[in-house]
Amino acid sequence: MFELTNISYTYVGGVSALDDVSLRVESGRSVALTGANGCGKTTLLRILNGLIFPTKGEYRFEGTKIDKQALKDAQFAKTFHRRVGYVFQNVDSQLFCGSVEDEIAFGPRQLELSEQECRQRVDDCLALLEIEHLRTRAPYATSGGEKRKIAFASVLSLNPDALVMDEPLAGLDASTQTLIIELLKKLREAKKTLIFATHNEELVQTIADTRVRLDFGKVVDVSQST
Amino acid sequence: MQVPQWLLQEERITPPKDRDAFIRKSAAALTYVLTKARRIDERQRSRIAFSTQIKLALTLLFVLLVAASRNFAFVEIVGVALLVLLATYEQEKLARVLILPIQALIISLIILAPSLLLGQTRAFVVVPCKTFLTTTAISLLAYSTSWNRFTCAFKSFGAPDSALFIFDLTLKYVVVLGEICLETLEAVRLRSVGRNRRKAQTLGGIVGVAFLRAQKSAQEQFDAMTCRCFSGKYRRFKAPMRKIDLLGVALCLGLLSLFIYLEIAIRCSN
Numbered sequence: 369m370f371e372l373t374n375i376s377y378t379y380v381g382g383v384s385a386l387d388d389v390s391l392r393v394e395s396g397r398s399v400a401l402t403g404a405n406g407c408g409k410t411t412l413l414r415i416l417n418g419l420i421f422p423t424k425g426e427y428r429f430e431g432t433k434i435d436k437q438a439l440k441d442a443q444f445a446k447t448f449h450r451r452v453g454y455v456f457q458n459v460d461s462q463l464f465c466g467s468v469e470d471e472i473a474f475g476p477r478q479l480e481l482s483e484q485e486c487r488q489r490v491d492d493c494l495a496l497l498e499i500e501h502l503r504t505r506a507p508y509a510t511s512g513g514e515k516r517k518i519a520f521a522s523v524l525s526l527n528p529d530a531l532v533m534d535e536p537l538a539g540l541d542a543s544t545q546t547l548i549i550e551l552l553k554k555l556r557e558a559k560k561t562l563i564f565a566t567h568n569e570e571l572v573q574t575i576a577d578t579r580v581r582l583d584f585g586k587v588v589d590v591s592q593s594t
Numbered sequence: 595m596q597v598p599q600w601l602l603q604e605e606r607i608t609p610p611k612d613r614d615a616f617i618r619k620s621a622a623a624l625t626y627v628l629t630k631a632r633r634i635d636e637r638q639r640s641r642i643a644f645s646t647q648i649k650l651a652l653t654l655l656f657v658l659l660v661a662a663s664r665n666f667a668f669v670e671i672v673g674v675a676l677l678v679l680l681a682t683y684e685q686e687k688l689a690r691v692l693i694l695p696i697q698a699l700i701i702s703l704i705i706l707a708p709s710l711l712l713g714q715t716r717a718f719v720v721v722p723c724k725t726f727l728t729t730t731a732i733s734l735l736a737y738s739t740s741w742n743r744f745t746c747a748f749k750s751f752g753a754p755d756s757a758l759f760i761f762d763l764t765l766k767y768v769v770v771l772g773e774i775c776l777e778t779l780e781a782v783r784l785r786s787v788g789r790n791r792r793k794a795q796t797l798g799g800i801v802g803v804a805f806l807r808a809q810k811s812a813q814e815q816f817d818a819m820t821c822r823c824f825s826g827k828y829r830r831f832k833a834p835m836r837k838i839d840l841l842g843v844a845l846c847l848g849l850l851s852l853f854i855y856l857e858i859a860i861r862c863s864n
Contacts, residue, residue: 417784419780419784442611443608443609443611446609446786446787446788447608447609447787449783449784449785449786449787450607450609450787450788453784454784456777456781458777460803460807461774461777461778461780461781461803462777462778462781463781463803464778464781464782464796464799464800464802464803465795465796465799466795466799466802474785474796475785475787475788477788477791477792478609478610478785478786478787478788478789478790479607479609479610479787479788480610480788480789488600489598489600492598492600492601495596496595496596496597496598496601508803508806508807522785523785524601526785526787527600527601527603527605529604547595550595551595551597554595554597555597555601558597558601558602
């Protein structure tokens with residue numbers, strides 16, 4: 369599904385974030401990116417989502433090269449973004465609607481699903497993330513953990529084939545962490561592709577089929593979970 | 595936990611067409627501005643490493659005298675000196691310094707073009723020259739000096755603390771707010787997977803989120819500064835005078851003397 373070949377990424381000012389990284393993620397697999405802060409995990413996830421493009425190397429999604437040119441085609445870009453959901457590390461930036469239910473319905477409404485179907489998805493996502501009580505609240509007025517749940521719900525409502533997550537458990541209490549891990553287990557069983565950057569060992573052990581360890585922008589170890 | 599059936603199935607939806615280039619273009623424009631703003635942080639040391647106070651005084655004096663000068667010989671002399679200084683810069687750095695002055699030069703030439711029709715050829719030459727020189731001097735100062743040094747230099751010139759505080763926070767938040775807006779625009783782009791019938795509402799949401807987060811960040815930054823004993827007063831930074839700074843003072847005096855001499859000369863010739 370995702371294929372990165374010898375990609376490198378250098379930020380303005382010459383800071384190298386990724387150096388000659390190659391990675392292949394098959395559909396339905398789950399991959400954990402681990403490594404110290406600043407090792408290039410977020411940069412790699414942003415490349416996978418087509419938010420930035422490698423300065424060297426090639427990135428292909430289901431055989432199609434993802435670059436600036438490819439994403440200029442609005443239809444392709446929309447299909448790509450629908451199929452690859454992204455939960456930001458900083459969920460504050462991800463929420464921009466006036467109420468939680470509008471936030472979750474934003475994607476389905478754009479797909480021109482019927483209003484009844486949109487409502488169904490909103491209800492299901494609210495129930496799934498146990499945030500029914502937040503339905504009419506403004507997302508910015510909720511707590512950090514609640515914002516992360518809302519961000520998850522807003523991405524899941526699009527029913528993406530692949531879910532890319534940057535520190536999905538950051539800032540969550542123990543019970544919410546358990547909830548998210550259970551949800552990811554179910555999604556993995558449903559053959560969704562999961563790629564996430566994390567420092568949480570439990571998440572890696574429970575969810576990941578493959579662990580990719582990065583160090584100073586290089587892949588230093590790829591191991592299969594037992 | 596009961597996962598809904600629709601979430602367990604693969605969907606093949608053809609997204610409806612929509613005109614939403616504004617998100618992509620806004621994000622691209624913001625990225626460009628932020629890239630430039632971040633580059634400002636990698637400031638280079640200038641060729642002559644005067645203290646910021648001297649650089650600021652010299653630049654302000656330069657701008658003032660070039661603008662006030664009625665003798666074009668003064669403009670020519672300082673222009674040559676400035677061009678010699680620019681000639682010592684590498685090509686890439688030179689391009690960064692000159693991009694703004696060249697834009698200013700072109701605009702001033704366009705504005706003054708009608709003066710040619712009225713026979714005012716002198717104004718057509720003098721004003722763009724002065725514009726180019728003054729903007730180049732400011733661009734050089736901005737390129738070679740970091741923002742926190744500017745704050746120090748302004749304090750040395752007696753700027754009030756409240757003005758410095760606003761200046762300091764504003765500069766920091768140009769980048770911070772830009773990043774907030776960019777991240778939110780990216781989130782909108784990632785979830786713009788079809789036809790958005792509520793574009794105005796979405797745009798309002800982005801602006802609203804940016805405003806609320808800016809307010810929150812400013813409050814948090816002020817609280818953090820208070821917790822670290824910031825009382826609203828900036829201390830005056832007393833940098834020791836170095837030999838190179840004496841050269842800067844001499845340059846200021848030389849510039850002023852040249853200006854007075856040439857102004858007297860032009861009066862006498864009249």
